[in-house]
Amino acid sequence: xxxxxxxxxxxxxxxxxxxxxxxxxxxxxxxxxxxxxxxxxxxxxxxxxxxxxxxxxxxxxxxxxxxxxxxxxxxxxxxxxxxxxxxxxxxxxxxxxxxxxxxxxxxxxxxxxxxxxxxxxxxxxxxxxxxxxxxxxxxxxxxxxxxxxxx
Numbered sequence: 001x002x003x004x005x006x007x008x009x010x011x012x013x014x015x016x017x018x019x020x021x022x023x024x025x026x027x028x029x030x031x032x033x034x035x036x037x038x039x040x041x042x043x044x045x046x047x048x049x050x051x052x053x054x055x056x057x058x059x060x061x062x063x064x065x066x067x068x069x070x071x072x073x074x075x076x077x078x079x080x081x082x083x084x085x086x087x088x089x090x091x092x093x094x095x096x097x098x099x100x101x102x103x104x105x106x107x108x109x110x111x112x113x114x115x116x117x118x119x120x121x122x123x124x125x126x127x128x129x130x131x132x133x134x135x136x137x138x139x140x141x142x143x144x145x146x147x148x149x150x151x
Contacts, residue, residue, distance in 0.1 A: 006101050009033055009079045010135045012041065013103070016056065017081045017142055020044040027142045030056035031079040032064040032097075039076075040064035056080060057088035061095050072096045079103075081139040083110035089118035092128065099129040103139030 009031050016029025020043035032040040042059030046052060057080055065071045073095045081103040084092060089111040092100060100112060100119060111118045112130060119128040 006079070006131060006134045009038070009077075010081070010101060010103055010139075012038065013056075013079045013081050014135065014138055014142065016041050016043040017139070020056065021142070021146055023048045027146050028056040028080065028082045030060040030081070032060050032073065033077045033079065034064075034068070034073065034075060039067050053087065055085065055088050057084055058091055061091055065095070074098065077101060079134070081135075082106055082143065083112050083114055085109045086111040086116065086118065089116070093119060093124060093126050096126050097128050099131065101131045101134050102136075103134055104136050104143060105132070 013029040013031045016031065017027040020029065021027035025044040025047045028044045030042045031038055040060045040063035042056045042063060044056045045054040045059055057078065064073055076097045077099040078092060078097050079101045083102050083104065083106040102112060105114050107114050109115065113132065119130060
């Protein structure tokens with residue numbers, strides 16, 4: 001069940017995704033929330049920074065860790081407009097994020113339910129609660145429009 005609060009924070013992630021699109025990056029946005037407050041917002045910056053690791057999740061996690069003064073983000077909820085890839089899922093796992101809220105699923109490269117489920121693998125050191133399909137249509141529409149304009 002989608003909570004109003006989840007939609008509120010996902011809308012902030014969608015706003016970050018539009019920033020990514022404005023600098024020709026794939027429109028994905030991410031928001032890190034701790035104790036009901038936004039502590040970091042990130043958008044895809046791979047093209048802008050010429051950095052293959054500058055995914056929205058990593059940008060937001062880096063900012064949150066710097067702001068908190070520690071790499072662990074125990075108790076954090078992360079809102080991301082597109083299902084995280086393997087790299088980002090691993091970073092979320094290492095940050096000890098408590099919950100991940102996802103907009104659109106990524107059937108080609110998703111690692112939190114589509115191809116793999118890194119965040120709920122009992123063989124690993126940590127597991128996170130996952131909520132799927134929060135503003136999924138809005139997230140998917142933004143991505144489809146971005147790719148359609150480039151084809």
